[in-house]
Amino acid sequence: MMLSSGNDPKPMLLKFTDGGVDQRHTLEAVKLANICLFKEFNLDLLIHARCAPGHSYTNPAERVMSILNLGLQNVSLERKPCEKKIEDALKNKNSMAQVRAFHEENPNFRIRQGWTESLEEVKRTIQNRFVRLKRKDEPVQVLDPLSDQDIEVMKRHLRELFPDMDLTKLQKTHTRKIKSYQDRLDRHCKSTQYVFQIKKCDNVSCCIPPRNPLPSWLPDPQLDATGEHYLPYSEVRGKETTEKDRPTLKLLKKKKPLVPAEEPAEGVDCSTVLTNTCKNVDVLGYIEEPQSTPSLCTVQNARLIVDCIECRKPRVVYSKYRLTERQQYSIVCDLSELEYTCGSPILPPSNPLYKTVMARSTITCQSPVELSYYRSGFGHANLCSYCCGEGEVKVNPPSCDVIHFT
Known part of the structure; x- marks a missing residue:
């Protein structure tokens, strides 16, 4: 969607996509493609957004699929x-x-x-x-894909802006080392889990002066005082916001100490009262599920691998018993329709295997790849546990200053 102000040409571009691999703005290649688009059309502001996983019904790019399916009938x-x-x-x-x-x-x-x-x-x-x-x-409009000549025209912006960048290696492992690219991200871009934004700066030696006063960044969703509804755009516009209220932000659960519901009677064993009256309840109010036992999360119980839709890190699916071919097919079918994020259940409660298979509930997108992933043999053994870059890793500290050999 292109927006204009007055008689000026359209200086702002708003994109709301389905978040697929070719449109996932958390990937460096997609960020660079947006930078090319920003330069080619001399935009003042570019906003590339997607909806939270599991909320496809609010995304026009996803909702139109039901209409397109009508055209593919018969x-x-x-x-x-x-x-x-x-x-x-x-x-x-x-x-x-x-x-x-x-x-x-x-x-x-x-x-x-x-x-x-x-x-x-x-x-x-x-x-x-x-x-x-x-x-x-x-x-419905059908657009032709870009030709090789069009792609080369767009790539020229990358060569001009980042002459030391290898355009065949656009993964974060490589782009994080390009100082000119990181400087541009700091000066012109704002990246969150659901929105990537680019706008001009006030330095005339860097950017062509904008046609209109520079707008503020698109704010992040913020909960109101009740914690049940999000504030309207009119109240958060122009304010500094954070991602603390992001729908899929996973917090580590802390267990409350086990305390008996009432004082035990004289002569009654306290351990009996604890066993019969107490449950492991975390600070968010969720009861610990029976399948979330740490002893189950061993390499011997590793059955499948599932990728997080947010961080793209592989997570191990555990089960106490070996899965039959029919059970594996059922899990794969559900995973193809759902979007898994770190720390969430693998399957919906309606699936008969809901309490049979599990992934660790205490991990977040910031957690490294599990050790059982490498020992199970299901995935690539040369995958970096912090940035998921492939190649032989020589150094791998928590800051992910790794050296990959191709």
Whole structure:
């Protein structure tokens, strides 16, 4: 959404996306893409936001999926076969990442051109069905992807702003070492879990003067005095806010001491009263669930790996008993529809395995990867436990000043 003020061209861009991998603004590659967009259109302010996990019903980018699914009813899709040598090369490729890697290793193989021609008819069929749909009487628009020339035009901004940055390595492990990039983030950007913002500064030697007075940052959600509702935008506009009221912020639970509900009668064993009348209740009022036992969180009980939607760190799923193939399928189906965050239950209470499988409830997104992850053999053994960078780690202190060897 582009906003303008008066007769000026539109100097502000607001983006509200679904938070997928290509639009997750916590990733450095997406931040850099927004910086390119900010420079290319000479914007005064860019806001890239997404909704909290589990609240997709408030996100238009997610809600439109139900409309798009109508256009895919009663339609079968099949791509046109490529040349035999290309089909043979694609036979063992199970993901687009593998196809891209093969293309980079064999640039003269013409696999990209053959793959694009093979999918052209499929793309045209889907496009023709989508453009016939409407949302609130507004027709659905289908945009063509950027060409290689357009991408190169956008990348030139990165080369000008960060000449010492390797554009093939846009992970945080590498970008955190680029001083010019970190300085720009400090001067022009504000990044939170749900919003990434860019705006011009007052230094004319750095930025073209803005067309309008610089707006304030978009504030974070803040709870009112009751703690049950969020303050309206009019009350928090222009104020310094924090993420303390973020919906998915996980706090470590502290257990209250076990105290008997009443004074035991004379001659009654106090331990009996404690056993019968007390429960482990944390300061937030949640009763400790029976599956959240520390003795269960061992490498022998590790069954699966699930990725946190917030920090992208792998978390281990534990179960006392070995899972059958049917149980594993049930868990995978539920995980594909739900979004897991560190410290939350793996499955909804409606699932029969709710009390059978678990992940640690005392971890947060700031917690390192568990030791049982490396010992279980389910994931990459060379994954950094703090930043999740891949490669052989030589040094790994808590500050995550790691050295990765590729």
